[in-house]
Amino acid sequence: MNRIITSESAPDNDCDVFVIGGGPAGSTIATLLAKRGLDVVLAEKDTHPRFHIGESLLPMNLELFEQLGVLDQVREIGLRKPGVEFNSPVHDRPVTLKFSEAWDKTYTYAYQVRRAEFDKILFDHCVRSGARAMQECRVSQVKFPVEGGVSVMTCEADGDKQWQARYLVDASGRDTFLGNRFAIKRRNPQHATAALYGHFEAARRLPGDAEGNISLFWFEHGWFWFIPLRDGTTSVGAVCTPEYLRTRRSDPSVFLLQTIALCPELNARLQHARLLANATATGNYSYVSSQMSGERYLMVGDAYAFVDPVFSSGVYLAMRSAFLGADVVEASLREPAAAAQAKRRFENSVRHGLRNFSWFIYRMTRPAMRTLFMKPRNHLRIKEALMSLLAGDLYRNTPIYASLFAFKVLYYITSVMQAGASFRAWRAHRRTLRAT
Ligand SMILES: Cc1cc2nc3c(=O)[nH]c(=O)nc-3n(C[C@H](O)[C@H](O)[C@H](O)COP(=O)(O)OP(=O)(O)OC[C@H]3O[C@@H](n4cnc5c(N)ncnc54)[C@H](O)[C@@H]3O)c2cc1C
Numbered sequence: 471m472n473r474i475i476t477s478e479s480a481p482d483n484d485c486d487v488f489v490i491g492g493g494p495a496g497s498t499i500a501t502l503l504a505k506r507g508l509d510v511v512l513a514e515k516d517t518h519p520r521f522h523i524g525e526s527l528l529p530m531n532l533e534l535f536e537q538l539g540v541l542d543q544v545r546e547i548g549l550r551k552p553g554v555e556f557n558s559p560v561h562d563r564p565v566t567l568k569f570s571e572a573w574d575k576t577y578t579y580a581y582q583v584r585r586a587e588f589d590k591i592l593f594d595h596c597v598r599s600g601a602r603a604m605q606e607c608r609v610s611q612v613k614f615p616v617e618g619g620v621s622v623m624t625c626e627a628d629g630d631k632q633w634q635a636r637y638l639v640d641a642s643g644r645d646t647f648l649g650n651r652f653a654i655k656r657r658n659p660q661h662a663t664a665a666l667y668g669h670f671e672a673a674r675r676l677p678g679d680a681e682g683n684i685s686l687f688w689f690e691h692g693w694f695w696f697i698p699l700r701d702g703t704t705s706v707g708a709v710c711t712p713e714y715l716r717t718r719r720s721d722p723s724v725f726l727l728q729t730i731a732l733c734p735e736l737n738a739r740l741q742h743a744r745l746l747a748n749a750t751a752t753g754n755y756s757y758v759s760s761q762m763s764g765e766r767y768l769m770v771g772d773a774y775a776f777v778d779p780v781f782s783s784g785v786y787l788a789m790r791s792a793f794l795g796a797d798v799v800e801a802s803l804r805e806p807a808a809a810a811q812a813k814r815r816f817e818n819s820v821r822h823g824l825r826n827f828s829w830f831i832y833r834m835t836r837p838a839m840r841t842l843f844m845k846p847r848n849h850l851r852i853k854e855a856l857m858s859l860l861a862g863d864l865y866r867n868t869p870i871y872a873s874l875f876a877f878k879v880l881y882y883i884t885s886v887m888q889a890g891a892s893f894r895a896w897r898a899h900r901r902t903l904r905a906t
Contacts, residue, residue, distance in 0.1 A: 495771025
């Protein structure tokens with residue numbers, strides 16, 4: 471029989487599960503496991519509220535918020551996002567795709583949030599749910615002794631502390647704590663992008679209900695996001711090739727404004743806007759680890775992999791992997807015979823989400839993809855399936871896959887019809903991969 475230590479009986483430094491990182495993935499899995507009666511300790515190196523990029527959520531996040539019990543709080547800080555506006559330099563008019571056009575219409579909008587507020591809601595919720603969560607507490611070392619369990623070393627203002635846990639969850643985000651420790655983190659061989667972003671006041675928004683839409687603008691070096699937030703601020707970022715970012719000779723703020731000037735449609739929206747603080751530049755961030763779990767640990771969210779922000783899938787996939795991962799941790803501690811199956815399901819499901827988004831992400835700047843997004847048709851329910859994918863509806867048995875397959879066939883046909891432009895884009899992409 472496995473021993474389950476409850477928070478009342480546990481010695482201070484013992485716990486069932488130790489979670490590294492209090493972002494969306496870490497706070498979610500800590501909440502779920504604490505609610506299931508496990509003694510969970512979470513260490514977050516920062517203090518909430520703290521800045522984090524990644525403000526646009528997906529409709530399927532709402533399902534997870536309901537299950538966690540935080541939907542009302544997220545609604546209070548969020549700006550309703552009913553769809554996505556696409557702007558192309560080679561098409562006359564923008565196109566708006568609405569989540570209400572998805573196959574399954576249960577969740578027809580999402581929210582734009584300030585991550586400082588959003589991450590705090592999730593973190594506070596995990597504390598209310600019974601997790602022992604610490605801030606300004608950095609995990610510096612972990613060991614997996616042969617006799618079992620996990621030993622974790624943390625650094626706090628008042629010194630180092632040693633913890634004994636039965637299971638470790640790495641939710642350290644792009645710090646990829648275990649990925650680095652095991653040297654299993656790899657650059658994504660198929661994708662390389664970098665980002666440059668800042669926050670503006672007085673940006674011109676879309677009118678009426680469309681105010682909360684995310685707008686995407688293709689330009690010669692990649693694409694821009696335009697994310698309106700509830701307090702009137704707008705998050706604007708360029709996702710570009712690492713080569714383009716390396717041409718920067720000025721500070722990030724000046725370079726962001728110079729880059730925006732390359733996109734007249736976005737520039738017009740920011741004509742009377744003002745950059746509120748220094749912009750940030752981030753180098754190539756697309757990576758994956760060669761494994762996501764072991765006998766006494768698993769990785770959730772960005773700690774395992776991150777592809778690209780284009781479809782705003784990061785927070786959703788991070789939280790979804792936490793939901794799936796909670797079953798693995800519980801089975802490993804309470805019902806070891808069921809652990810292998812839970813782990814297979816977890817790994818397959820995490821890969822399923824990443825794979826489905828990645829196919830579109832890798833091709834997002836190709837001319838054929840732009841053509842299909844700018845002239846969306848619903849033959850064979852392709853548009854509904856596409857909107858379901860963009861909503862994150864990949865885990866509810868919505869039967870979108872035959873239509874997504876039809877979309878992919880259409881993409882290849884369109885690429886052949888635009889052979890010259892497709893070839894040039896493919897060659898530029900290969901060059902970028904070689905250079906990075
Ligand atoms: C440029 C850019 C734009 C993006 N835009 C979007 C978007 O619009 N929508 C979207 O959904 N996603 C977006 N993302 C992705 C999104 O930000 C991430 O996918 C998401 O934050 C992942 O959540 P997480 O909990 O896995 O990691 P994080 O949110 O990064 O949380 C990890 C936490 O672990 C803590 N930590 C790290 N190491 C340690 C340690 N050793 N000890 C203790 N604590 C530690 C960190 O302080 C952090 O709080 C974007 C990403 C980038 C790079």
